Amino acid sequence: MAAGSWIRRMFEEGTVLKQRYGEENVFDLSLGNPIVEPPVEFKQELKRLAEHPLPGMHRYMVNAGYPETRTAVAAGLSLETGIKFTMNDIVMTCGAAAALNVVLKTILNQGDEVIIFAPYFVEYRYYIDNHGGVAKVLPTDEQFIPRLDTLETAIGTKTKALIINSPNNPTGVVYSEDFLHRLGELLHKKETQYGTQIFLISDEAYRKIIYDGLKYPSVWHHHPQSIIGTSHSKDLALPGERIGYIAVHPDCSQREELVNGLIFCNRTLGYVNAPALMQHIVRHLQQVTVSVAEYQKKRDFLYDHLIAMGYSVVKPMGAFYMFPKSPLEDDVAFVMELQQWKVLTVPGSGFGTPGYFRISYCVDDRTLEGCLAGFKKVARKFNLR
Numbered sequence: 001m002a003a004g005s006w007i008r009r010m011f012e013e014g015t016v017l018k019q020r021y022g023e024e025n026v027f028d029l030s031l032g033n034p035i036v037e038p039p040v041e042f043k044q045e046l047k048r049l050a051e052h053p054l055p056g057m058h059r060y061m062v063n064a065g066y067p068e069t070r071t072a073v074a075a076g077l078s079l080e081t082g083i084k085f086t087m088n089d090i091v092m093t094c095g096a097a098a099a100l101n102v103v104l105k106t107i108l109n110q111g112d113e114v115i116i117f118a119p120y121f122v123e124y125r126y127y128i129d130n131h132g133g134v135a136k137v138l139p140t141d142e143q144f145i146p147r148l149d150t151l152e153t154a155i156g157t158k159t160k161a162l163i164i165n166s167p168n169n170p171t172g173v174v175y176s177e178d179f180l181h182r183l184g185e186l187l188h189k190k191e192t193q194y195g196t197q198i199f200l201i202s203d204e205a206y207r208k209i210i211y212d213g214l215k216y217p218s219v220w221h222h223h224p225q226s227i228i229g230t231s232h233s234k235d236l237a238l239p240g241e242r243i244g245y246i247a248v249h250p251d252c253s254q255r256e257e258l259v260n261g262l263i264f265c266n267r268t269l270g271y272v273n274a275p276a277l278m279q280h281i282v283r284h285l286q287q288v289t290v291s292v293a294e295y296q297k298k299r300d301f302l303y304d305h306l307i308a309m310g311y312s313v314v315k316p317m318g319a320f321y322m323f324p325k326s327p328l329e330d331d332v333a334f335v336m337e338l339q340q341w342k343v344l345t346v347p348g349s350g351f352g353t354p355g356y357f358r359i360s361y362c363v364d365d366r367t368l369e370g371c372l373a374g375f376k377k378v379a380r381k382f383n384l385r
């Protein structure tokens with residue numbers, strides 16, 4: 001609990017600062033809780049269901065979720081990727097967090113290794129531990145792309161899976177098609193060498209929040225043992241509603257047994273099924289997304305200002321986070337320094353990568369504008385310019 005509580009700690013310290021100085025004088029960039037409201041289409045569907053309820057719409061259902069919803073998700077994925085998905089490849093879940101837990105519960109035996117790349121979404125370590133796995137943390141390069149040479153030596157007979165996350169929390173980096181191709185080739189080589197299967201688990205919670213007209217490079221064309229876990233927490237701004245899904249590559253070996261395992265674990269982990277009301281709604285919203293342009297505007301505003309002040313930042317291509325280099329070697333001390341100016345961020349140590357800090361820019365414009373003075377003061381203090 002102590003190791004995994006950085007974001008929580010920032011949240012609590014922020015609460016104290018807000019009580020002391022007033023909400024409007026504290027600039028909280030610590031949480032990944034989108035401030036935008038769900039798209040208008042969401043409210044229309046919600047209203048339509050309230051006014052014209054479907055018979056039995058609040059009852060139990062099959063544990064994988066409504067066939068109509070899974071069919072809609074499969075159709076959306078087929079359109080996006082050119083690969084033919086059917087409802088049998090889809091399991092609806094209580095968000096991406098449940099999706100990842102269900103996948104890990106299904107595939108892991110005690111002591112199996114799961115490779116993750118630092119900086120990582122901090123919960124991965126706990127999710128892997130939940131199901132008897134052992135997290136093996138590997139580094140990324142200066143652009144936060146996993147190093148394939150290190151990966152090659154790290155994969156062994158106990159490697160059951162890798163978790164990748166693109167667009168990435170906390171860096172905002174999107175992995176290229178070329179990178180995924182090389183990753184797929186490496187996994188194939190290692191599977192052949194050891195006679196094993198290595199699952200590529202792709203956490204796509206931010207898949208639809210990508211910038212500059214980029215087309216999303218997906219894992220599907222590069223590794224048949226791929227499984228994605230995702231949600232509508234960010235793309236429809238519904239994190240409190242807990243709706244997401246798992247999709248399995250149609251060419252995955254033992255696909256039917258795997259999907260049956262996922263459905264069983266969705267039930268026995270106690271999720272039972274994804275929320276019924278949300279499933280009824282999102283099946284009509286597979287082509288709908290919050291305004292990505294709005295997030296891109298926020299990224300441009302903050303990135304341009306931080307660069308002008310002398311901060312070193314890899315420009316995010318998606319999600320709504322930035323992961324600048326900490327001007328001090330001690331990232332925790334630096335984050336405390338920013339706190340003196342009432343700017344709240346999270347130290348990179350919380351993501352397994354000391355020497356950096358995370359900014360979450362899914363905040364209102366007042367917060368973005370207000371934080372600049374603090375960043376500027378600290379930049380001057382440490383002679384960035």
Ligand SMILES: Cc1ncc(COP(=O)(O)O)c(C=O)c1O
Nearest residue numbers: 032095096097121169205231233
């Ligand atoms: C990388 C990543 N994966 C998974 C999740 C969990 O998403 P959900 O709310 O859909 O469970 C988050 C939430 O912030 C995230 O940042």
